[in-house]
Amino acid sequence: MLKHLSFTSSNKKMISQAEENYLKAIYKINEREGKSANTNAISAAMNTTAASVTDMLKRLADKDFIHYEKYKGVTLTTEGSRTATALVRKHRIWEVFLCDKLGYSWDECHDLAEQLEHIQSPDLIDRLDTFLGKPKFDPHGDPIPDRDGNYAKRQQVRLDEMLIGDRGVMVGVHEHSSAFLQHLDRVGLVLAVQVEVLEVFDFDKSVKIRLNGLQELLISNKVSENVFIKIA
Amino acid sequence: MLKHLSFTSSNKKMISQAEENYLKAIYKINEREGKSANTNAISAAMNTTAASVTDMLKRLADKDFIHYEKYKGVTLTTEGSRTATALVRKHRIWEVFLCDKLGYSWDECHDLAEQLEHIQSPDLIDRLDTFLGKPKFDPHGDPIPDRDGNYAKRQQVRLDEMLIGDRGVMVGVHEHSSAFLQHLDRVGLVLAVQVEVLEVFDFDKSVKIRLNGLQELLISNKVSENVFIKIA
DNA sequence: ATTTTTTTTTAGACAAGTCTAAAAATTGTT
DNA sequence: AACAATTTTTAGACTTGTCTAAAAAAAAAT
Ligand SMILES: [Mn+2]
Ligand SMILES: [Mn+2]
Ligand SMILES: [Mn+2]
Ligand SMILES: [Mn+2]
Numbered sequence: 244m245l246k247h248l249s250f251t252s253s254n255k256k257m258i259s260q261a262e263e264n265y266l267k268a269i270y271k272i273n274e275r276e277g278k279s280a281n282t283n284a285i286s287a288a289m290n291t292t293a294a295s296v297t298d299m300l301k302r303l304a305d306k307d308f309i310h311y312e313k314y315k316g317v318t319l320t321t322e323g324s325r326t327a328t329a330l331v332r333k334h335r336i337w338e339v340f341l342c343d344k345l346g347y348s349w350d351e352c353h354d355l356a357e358q359l360e361h362i363q364s365p366d367l368i369d370r371l372d373t374f375l376g377k378p379k380f381d382p383h384g385d386p387i388p389d390r391d392g393n394y395a396k397r398q399q400v401r402l403d404e405m406l407i408g409d410r411g412v413m414v415g416v417h418e419h420s421s422a423f424l425q426h427l428d429r430v431g432l433v434l435a436v437q438v439e440v441l442e443v444f445d446f447d448k449s450v451k452i453r454l455n456g457l458q459e460l461l462i463s464n465k466v467s468e469n470v471f472i473k474i475a
Numbered sequence: 476m477l478k479h480l481s482f483t484s485s486n487k488k489m490i491s492q493a494e495e496n497y498l499k500a501i502y503k504i505n506e507r508e509g510k511s512a513n514t515n516a517i518s519a520a521m522n523t524t525a526a527s528v529t530d531m532l533k534r535l536a537d538k539d540f541i542h543y544e545k546y547k548g549v550t551l552t553t554e555g556s557r558t559a560t561a562l563v564r565k566h567r568i569w570e571v572f573l574c575d576k577l578g579y580s581w582d583e584c585h586d587l588a589e590q591l592e593h594i595q596s597p598d599l600i601d602r603l604d605t606f607l608g609k610p611k612f613d614p615h616g617d618p619i620p621d622r623d624g625n626y627a628k629r630q631q632v633r634l635d636e637m638l639i640g641d642r643g644v645m646v647g648v649h650e651h652s653s654a655f656l657q658h659l660d661r662v663g664l665v666l667a668v669q670v671e672v673l674e675v676f677d678f679d680k681s682v683k684i685r686l687n688g689l690q691e692l693l694i695s696n697k698v699s700e701n702v703f704i705k706i707a
Numbered sequence: 708a709t710t711t712t713t714t715t716t717t718a719g720a721c722a723a724g725t726c727t728a729a730a731a732a733t734t735g736t737t
Numbered sequence: 738a739a740c741a742a743t744t745t746t747t748a749g750a751c752t753t754g755t756c757t758a759a760a761a762a763a764a765a766a767t
Contacts, residue, residue, distance in 0.1 A: 261724065282745055295725055297746055302723085314732060314745060345602040358594050364587055370577040493754065514715055527755055529716055534753085546715060546762065 256306060256322075260361045263330055265289060265299050266308055269317055270327035279316035328392040333368050334360040335381035335388075340371060342382040349382040349434075350424035383424075384415030384434050384471065400474060402438065403448060403467035410439045415471035423469065430460060438472055488538060488554075492593045495562055497521060497531050498540055501549055502559035511548035560624040565600050566592040567613035567620075572603060574614040581614040581666075582656035615656075616647030616666050616703065632706060634670065635680060635699035642671045647703035655701065662692060670704055 268288040272280035286296045304311035308323035319327060337359040341352040369390065372378075379395065380386055386394040399414055413436045416424070427433060431454055441459065442451040448464035500520040504512035518528045536543035540555035551559060569591040573584040601622065604610075611627065612618055618626040631646055645668045648656070659665060663686050673691065674683040680696035
């Protein structure tokens with residue numbers, strides 16, 4: 244297998260789906276933690292053993308995708324970072340396609356995008372991007388990097404950080420699980436909805452909010468700390 | 476690798492991309508030759524060695540996708556046939572998407588569809604089918620099987636079998652190479668064009684035809700024997 | 708009916724990606 | 738500083754999918 248992963252006539256490095264997935268995991272850990280990714284964190288993210296991760300880190304270092312020193316954790320090289328960002332771009336554009344064109348909901352599109360992001364093509368994703376109207380954000384509100392890997396960083400706060408009287412618009416989620424997204428659907432806390440904080444209860448950190456100037460809603464801290472709001 | 480190919484909680488057999496590709500190759504050989512596919516034919520179609528094919532045939536037989544007896548060639552089981560047809564369905568629907576929605580030409584779409592056909596999803600392809608308006612034929616004129624694997628067999632003749640005065644509409648191609656399809660584009664022999672046979676030259680079996688009642692065109696036998704016409 | 712040629716299978720090897728169990732290094736705690 | 742706990746790496750094994758070289762079987766030719 245993987246015959247197609249050897250070098251082609253061009254000198255562009257071939258990369259397997261497994262390698263791509265590890266790079267993406269490292270990228271996300273680096274972003275989230277703000278520091279180098281250690282072996283256990285990667286194995287947790289990839290659902291593999293630490294031993295498997297060590298094997299893979301050697302391969303990725305050989306191919307110059309990561310900076311790796313034994314026992315020191317890893318960061319991405321420029322090339323590794325470029326590859327990971329391209330993967331995130333593909334993932335999010337496919338998610339837009341699935342939701343906008345095929346009617347999938349925001350809690351369904353992720354798993355399919357995990358497969359589609361590995362399609363190799365010099366320009367498929369750019370054509371798809373054009374077809375979709377060059378969206379800037381995916382169905383979860385996450386920004387879509389452009390071809391150069393740049394994306395707008397939105398200024399946003401977590402709903403649990405808002406004070407009484409604050410107003411804003413929901414622009415994203417931290418947690419991405421199906422269960423959480425379905426719950427948000429059920430209570431009406433979806434992207435682009437207007438949010439105004441009416442009360443904050445110190446006891447359990449729950450908050451009473453008003454949606455679109457209409458219905459009032461009490462939400463738990465577990466929800467509010469996973470919802471991003473752009474303050475008006 | 477291939478951790479995701481082990482059994483999931485359901486009892487549905489997991490199948491790798493390599494296995495799918497072999498099944499498709501066997502299916503096409505069975506169809507084209509009208510008999511069991513032998514090892515060399517499969518290795519030629521798959522660009523692998525005969526030894527690799529033998530290895531794979533054992534695996535596919537173990538999984539009950541093919542009927543295999545040493546030295547006797549192989550045919551698909553009901554399950555193998557169902558899988559191969561589903562793959563062809565996915566391939567052709569993706570080709571329609573690439574050409575109709577993303578602007579790829581009929582000589583570009585095949586390679587990308589070779590990747591996209593392996594996306595695993597219970598209903599993605601049906602949603603895509605609906606999104607595209609449930610097309611009956613792909614960009615090469617090949618019929619698209621429905622979910623049950625059935626497709627309309629069109630009654631058609633090769634252009635080189637037509638007689639002087641015969642008229643019809645171009646509905647397909649036998650050869651699918653990029654070079655051939657690009658040539659057809661250049662001379663104007665594309666799907667749905669009207670064709671009338673004006674002269675047949677015995678010497679080299681070339682034919683003079685009229686396209687859409689307008690321009691006349693002389694085409695070689697190498698072209699005419701690869702073009703399918705539905706007689707008016 | 709032999710002999711020759713072609714096809715197919717076997718034998719043995721390899722890379723990718725995974726695992727478990729054990730060893731080594733690092734970090735935390737008394 | 739020494740001991741204990743945690744993290745990471747190594748060692749060895751397994752599966753999938755591929756290869757080359759050699760053996761075996763089938764088909765074709767004499
Ligand atoms: Mn996602
Ligand atoms: Mn997303
Ligand atoms: Mn095709
Ligand atoms: Mn086609």
